[in-house]
Amino acid sequence: MEYEFLRDVTGLVKVRMSMGHEVVGHWFNEEVKDNPGLLDEVEQAMASVKGSERQWQSIGHEYTLWLDGEEVIIRANQLEISGDEMEEGMSYYDEESLSFCGVEDFLQVMNAYREFLQQR
Template sequence: MEYQFIKDPLFGIRVRMSDEHSLIGRWLSDEIGNARLAEVFAWIAKIKQGQDTVVDAGREVRLTLNRDEALFEAHALFFNDDSQLDEYRDDALNFADEGLHAACGFEDFCALLEDFQQFCQGR
């Protein structure tokens, strides 16, 4: 998993990742940032101490964390009301779920967060 941290003067610290993992970067940039990083490390500690799963609903992205992986799912995946989409059916739009879910291994997730923390602290 490749990533790059960027200090943006307008938007703060941003995480750039490959398309496959872009949702993870968005989650870390927009929902966690430096402010909630300690909370995420607490979730990791719970998993390492034997808790099976930690789930965080988030504002736009749900994280499901377990010993094997970190699974990220945009809330848009759980949108069940198609009535609002009916007006667009004639436009032949493709409502793909690309970019709405991503996953990485637990160890890769831990490494990403440690690197992010170091970047936030200016190391």
């Protein structure tokens, strides 16, 4: 999972992610930009579910982050599709709306994001 942090002309941090993980960048750009404390909350949740069968989720304005001891899933809230709307045997996946990654990889991106925020 490759990523890049940029600042726009106003100084706002933008995250760009590699193909297949774009929604991770969108999550940072939409959910974390006005609430950097969310990163602490996610990190605490990671520690609380590690080595257990527990799960945790954070429902934001645009994206929901779900995690367990091994995996992080970020899904656009607009992806609320019930099984009745799908044809039998079909599954829905949109790279711009759903992403999966390992907890350690996600933690690495969170830490790099924090470091980037401290640079001015």
